[in-house]
Amino acid sequence: MSELKNDRFLRALLKQPVDRTPIWIMRQAGRYLPEYRATREKAGDFMTLCSTPDLACEVTLQPLDRFDLDAAILFSDILTVPDAMGLGLYFEEGEGPKFERPVRTEKDIKNLPIPDPEDELGYVMDAVRTIRRELNGSVPLIGFSGSPWTLATYMVEGGSSKTFSKTKTMAFEDPKLAHLLLSKIAESVVSYLNAQVAAGAQALMIFDTWGGSLSPAMYREFSLNYMSDIVSKLQRENEGRKVPVILFTKGGGQWLTDIADSGCDALGLDWTTDIASARAQVGDRVALQGNMDPTTLCASPEVIRSEAEKILKSFGSGSGHVFNLGHGITPEINPENVKVLVDSVHEFSEQYHK
Amino acid sequence: MSELKNDRFLRALLKQPVDRTPIWIMRQAGRYLPEYRATREKAGDFMTLCSTPDLACEVTLQPLDRFDLDAAILFSDILTVPDAMGLGLYFEEGEGPKFERPVRTEKDIKNLPIPDPEDELGYVMDAVRTIRRELNGSVPLIGFSGSPWTLATYMVEGGSSKTFSKTKTMAFEDPKLAHLLLSKIAESVVSYLNAQVAAGAQALMIFDTWGGSLSPAMYREFSLNYMSDIVSKLQRENEGRKVPVILFTKGGGQWLTDIADSGCDALGLDWTTDIASARAQVGDRVALQGNMDPTTLCASPEVIRSEAEKILKSFGSGSGHVFNLGHGITPEINPENVKVLVDSVHEFSEQYHK
Numbered sequence: 001m002s003e004l005k006n007d008r009f010l011r012a013l014l015k016q017p018v019d020r021t022p023i024w025i026m027r028q029a030g031r032y033l034p035e036y037r038a039t040r041e042k043a044g045d046f047m048t049l050c051s052t053p054d055l056a057c058e059v060t061l062q063p064l065d066r067f068d069l070d071a072a073i074l075f076s077d078i079l080t081v082p083d084a085m086g087l088g089l090y091f092e093e094g095e096g097p098k099f100e101r102p103v104r105t106e107k108d109i110k111n112l113p114i115p116d117p118e119d120e121l122g123y124v125m126d127a128v129r130t131i132r133r134e135l136n137g138s139v140p141l142i143g144f145s146g147s148p149w150t151l152a153t154y155m156v157e158g159g160s161s162k163t164f165s166k167t168k169t170m171a172f173e174d175p176k177l178a179h180l181l182l183s184k185i186a187e188s189v190v191s192y193l194n195a196q197v198a199a200g201a202q203a204l205m206i207f208d209t210w211g212g213s214l215s216p217a218m219y220r221e222f223s224l225n226y227m228s229d230i231v232s233k234l235q236r237e238n239e240g241r242k243v244p245v246i247l248f249t250k251g252g253g254q255w256l257t258d259i260a261d262s263g264c265d266a267l268g269l270d271w272t273t274d275i276a277s278a279r280a281q282v283g284d285r286v287a288l289q290g291n292m293d294p295t296t297l298c299a300s301p302e303v304i305r306s307e308a309e310k311i312l313k314s315f316g317s318g319s320g321h322v323f324n325l326g327h328g329i330t331p332e333i334n335p336e337n338v339k340v341l342v343d344s345v346h347e348f349s350e351q352y353h354k
Numbered sequence: 355m356s357e358l359k360n361d362r363f364l365r366a367l368l369k370q371p372v373d374r375t376p377i378w379i380m381r382q383a384g385r386y387l388p389e390y391r392a393t394r395e396k397a398g399d400f401m402t403l404c405s406t407p408d409l410a411c412e413v414t415l416q417p418l419d420r421f422d423l424d425a426a427i428l429f430s431d432i433l434t435v436p437d438a439m440g441l442g443l444y445f446e447e448g449e450g451p452k453f454e455r456p457v458r459t460e461k462d463i464k465n466l467p468i469p470d471p472e473d474e475l476g477y478v479m480d481a482v483r484t485i486r487r488e489l490n491g492s493v494p495l496i497g498f499s500g501s502p503w504t505l506a507t508y509m510v511e512g513g514s515s516k517t518f519s520k521t522k523t524m525a526f527e528d529p530k531l532a533h534l535l536l537s538k539i540a541e542s543v544v545s546y547l548n549a550q551v552a553a554g555a556q557a558l559m560i561f562d563t564w565g566g567s568l569s570p571a572m573y574r575e576f577s578l579n580y581m582s583d584i585v586s587k588l589q590r591e592n593e594g595r596k597v598p599v600i601l602f603t604k605g606g607g608q609w610l611t612d613i614a615d616s617g618c619d620a621l622g623l624d625w626t627t628d629i630a631s632a633r634a635q636v637g638d639r640v641a642l643q644g645n646m647d648p649t650t651l652c653a654s655p656e657v658i659r660s661e662a663e664k665i666l667k668s669f670g671s672g673s674g675h676v677f678n679l680g681h682g683i684t685p686e687i688n689p690e691n692v693k694v695l696v697d698s699v700h701e702f703s704e705q706y707h708k
Contacts, residue, residue: 215647
């Protein structure tokens with residue numbers, strides 16, 4: 001593997017000194033980029049784009065050609081794992097993801113296989129290898145997975161949901177069954193993420209998109225527990241470097257100290273928490289990633305610069321901050337505004353790393 | 355006015371001793387009740403139901419006939435105020451509320467009138483008077499309004515939104531204009547709520563459904579500021595009794611101490627905060643209302659009872675707790691489960707009021 005030219009992102013996650021604050025953008029390879037839309041068109045459908053390593057590599061690299069980003073993230077979907085468990089993922093135009101065979105009964109759950117990451121999910125590992133080769137050491141590559149709770153909601157509901165009533169009812173009525181499901185997902189995620197590291201992922205992120213829909217007690221029991229378990233089983237070193245792990249629970253601002261105790265290296269923050277307050281809460285335990293409201297990118301360059309400055313100032317001096325949005329970038333954003341953000345973060349942050 | 359027979363709800367909001375914890379349910383007059391669906395059918399459409407005092411009274415009283423609830427809440431909609439400001443509210447089947455004339459420009463905002471609550475909103479005051487008469491002192495009547503920020507999102511977006519990008523962009527790009535809009539809404543809300551008190555509302559609640567979508571700094575500037583301003587201008591005593599005010603920011607669990615400093619009497623809590631932790635944070639300043647996950651009502655009677663017990667135990671001894679869900683009850687709930695919850699709360703809570 002070629003030597004890493006820009007390791008600012010990995011260093012910040014480990015709170016090692018950096019020259020300026022690294023930045024990447026959740027969903028940076030996405031619909032706001034005309035070149036992404038063109039590749040997506042060429043692929044025909046979203047799953048073909050995910051499952052064709054050359055195309056997944058192409059869209060992964062697109063934002064890096066445009067912007068001075070400090071990390072690439074594997075282009076994929078969190079639902080590849082349940083799909084590989086046999087649920088039959090499909091996308092209907094204008095609607096969210098759906099599963100042909102949701103899991104509801106004890107039998108459904110007992111029959112779930114743990115997918116072999118180099119077999120059913122081999123296309124993801126091929127994409128990781130292709131992207132690493134094409135990156136050629138320019139920036140590190142982030143691998144990722146959904147959290148067990150988040151994946152379970154899609155698997156039990158059969159798709160997106162506003163209330164997660166079927167999944168929560170399972171947790172209330174038959175917690176043992178819910179735990180069996182979550183254990184199987186966690187086991188699948190561990191082997192999936194470790195395979196990504198073996199294939200070349202240099203950092204890992206777990207997206208707990210729906211953990212914030214739970215009460216504190218249920219969050220600890222049904223979401224955080226499984227993320228902590230996964231973190232303890234991940235390969236945390238490869239190619240002579242640490243492989244940092246980021247946990248991100250959207251809406252988890254009230255549970256930061258709990259998440260920081262999970263053994264992860266960094267916390268993702270949405271924009272409802274002051275990053276200064278988050279830093280005060282977690283102290284030296286973990287780095288922080290975030291936390292600009294994605295809607296800020298609808299505003300003018302002046303506003304984007306000033307809001308970026310506020311977040312950098314709020315975090316303050318020293319390493320341990322990876323700049324990002326607090327959630328994925330949305331399709332209507334003008335790519336020029338992303339350039340403004342990336343350049344501002346690099347420019348303004350130098351003063352905090354002297 | 356006839357004497358109030360059950361004042362447990364008002365007493366709890368003022369942290370005066372009670373014999374058991376009072377309970378009401380957000381959206382208790384709603385689609386989960388077959389008798390509500392029948393009246394809604396009779397009315398023809400939702401706005402006719404809201405604007406016909408006899409029908410609004412009928413659905414307000416329906417849940418009280420079934421369950422031993424400690425308060426009634428005016429049946430209405432938070433969007434009656436922007437409708438009265440001339441925006442043309444309408445509902446499309448299967449979609450959320452919409453406005454024919456959203457506000458976007460300085461001219462739109464400057465031209466907005468402050469509605470006369472006994473004129474354009476006279477139907478609401480008539481409903482309050484009718485309900486008070488029909489309640490005949492059985493339980494207190496809650497009046498309500500949306501918060502200025504929450505109403506502004508509908509007024510600027512023209513309906514529901516996932517990201518509130520138009521409203522937030524106005525706040526970022528032209529904060530003076532956003533403040534003009536919010537001031538006008540706040541002024542309308544003050545006169546609307548004071549008219550409800552004059553018409554017979556015995557407690558008031560402000561629903562800040564979308565304040566939780568903001569960053570902490572923007573929440574304080576664009577949402578909480580206006581709620582505090584409203585609270586300071588409300589008529590807080592009537593018929594020789596205090597008129598308590600409840601503020602509820604959904605997703606506001608990180609800002610409880612700020613909200614408690616607003617001058618309100620009680621905070622609404624969603625289910626992402628431990629009520630024990632909320633009580634520890636706000637101390638003696640305010641009462642707390644909440645905070646069961648509405649999805650709990652999809653579970654069995656045993657689970658509902660046990661989850662109710664946990665919340666009552668978490669709050670602990672003494673007055674200052676009004677039991678409620680952390681958000682509105684959903685249409686698929688079996689009314690029998692509501693009965694289980696209401697009765698359990700009364701039964702289990704006696705021990706905490708000895």
